[in-house]
Amino acid sequence: MLIDLRQIHKTYNNGQPLHVLKGIDLGIDEGEFVSIMGASGSGKSTLLNILGILDNYDEGEYWLDGNLIKDLSEKEAAHYRNRLIGFVFQSFNLINFKTAVENVELPLYYQGVSRKKRNELAMSYLEHFGLADWATHYPNELSGGQKQRVAIARALITRPRILLADEPTGALDSKTSVEVMNLLTELNRTEKVTIIVVTHESGVANCTDKIIHIKDGIIGETTLNEQHQSSIFGTETIMK
């Protein structure tokens, strides 16, 4: 099992203690395409942060690819993030003063890859996503869909085992949302990347193979969704 969570608890102590995760048990295999659904405040973003080693947890165990992820130093955490995990954010989180290609190659910079090699690799990813013409443009010159594709290219350039997407379509219109979800599906099918999408849109969740519902800090039901028929809003579109 690639990801194995055992009884994860997390409490925020900002003034009033807030018990966000109340014992999460979750297993995700290599190559799965999973969505985590829940209302706002249900703890789904916290769960994603823990999965991405962006945040630590109080109790339980988190095994990632056979390694116990607990009380890591910042340096080790950075190493795992850099090698194993790619992130896609709702607001793209591209660096504004860097061009598309520079944004894509940034993770390789922190791996110590040479500039030339970085550039070649980044260009090939952008080409693959149909963005070769936009390589030297700055993020504010790109459309939302283009930005998200750049962000996905940046997440993938280190060849991570896991792609964590936090509301990847949150800032996109329905047409581009479909495009982005199709892109993620294709990545999962062809590259066998394990993809975990956090969303509160059922249409987005419907694109994935497995839907994990989270409510008030515990896992509710898990729906297998091989036929992609679970969206009550229809199967052909992503409802906005």
Place this chain on the structure above:
Amino acid sequence: MRFDTDTYREIMDALTRNKRRSFLTGFGIFWGLFMLLFLIGGGNGLKQLLEKNFDGFATNTVIIAANETTKPYKGFKEGRSWNLQYKDIERLKALVPELEVVTPSLPQWGYTATRDEFTASCSAKGVQADYVKVQAPTMKFGRYLNQVDVAHKRKVCVIGERVWKTLFPDGDDPCGAFINVNGIYYQVIGVDVSTSNINLGGNNADEVTIPITVMRDILNSGEVVGMICAVGRQGVNMGDLEGRIRQVVARQHYIAPDDKEAIMMLNMEVMFSIIDNLFRGINFLIWLVGIGTLLAGAIGVSNIMLVVVRERTVEIGIRRAIGATPRDILSQIIFEGITLTIVAGLSGIVFSVLLLNLLEVISQHKAVFQIQFGTAISALLLLMLLGLLAGIAPAYRAMHIKPVDAMRDE
């Protein structure tokens, strides 16, 4: 911390793509260094300009002149006139061995020097050859008076710069030519262009200096001496000798020992120390203002960088999320700070050097305003240290930005 071309480019990217921010950050440093160096250079130049006025003048000189007595003594009433005499010189030499030179001067004013159609008003001064030890001349042409001139009562003269320029408008070497000073012809033997503004009987540039023996005959002044200049030996404090000099002169002329006003004594050492103190004060102010400005600049940089780090929280969070270690972030911010400091500091140095050069041109190269190379380098080192210190707090804060902070900031 690794530092290679990649790191360098990363830093330059961050700096050049946020020009306004970088400019604001760097400006404090630029201004601080500029102010410090400009003040140091300007102060030094000013000091040199002022010191030109004392050029060649022996600092340990006491000038003695006679004045009316103010106290009755040994049967003489107060208000009596008296004169210094050649004998006083001999007595001072004999009784105050700490004096290296004791030499008379006979100054006269309101003279006119003419040559052909050219006329210059001037003062005249009769001195001995050893007067050079009191006030060293700067000879542009010819030589100064010597002992033979004095002994043989030669009608020769050394003229000041303005007299020379007026009487010889072509700027020729005047040596050998004759000029008429108040009806008597003297052969010019030298031109003294010393810039000293210490006037013993007249401005140097307007002066005609002749052997004292000649002056004595013209004035028919007998034993009377206008003033006596005494120069102490090296290491002697003239203030300590003043009392004994006074005593020697007073006894001979029946002047009350406590009658300070009867014997006018001008201790040049005191004058010089006043000026020295003045410049010590100015220097202190320069450093106070300069260092203050520089410190304010450094604190400003630290402040702005703190704000900048806050502004860049998302960016730093993103970097952390995609694999930057805290150390990567720390070194980036510190290197950014140092790079900015060096660039801004060098501009400050260049700007102040340029401006000081301009000052030098304006002052017609009469003084060196330019700072020394070593001063500039040590200022830069000081600046780098300040830049590093200024960058530490912001870098430390940046290091503690967690990737989740980037997402929270939305």
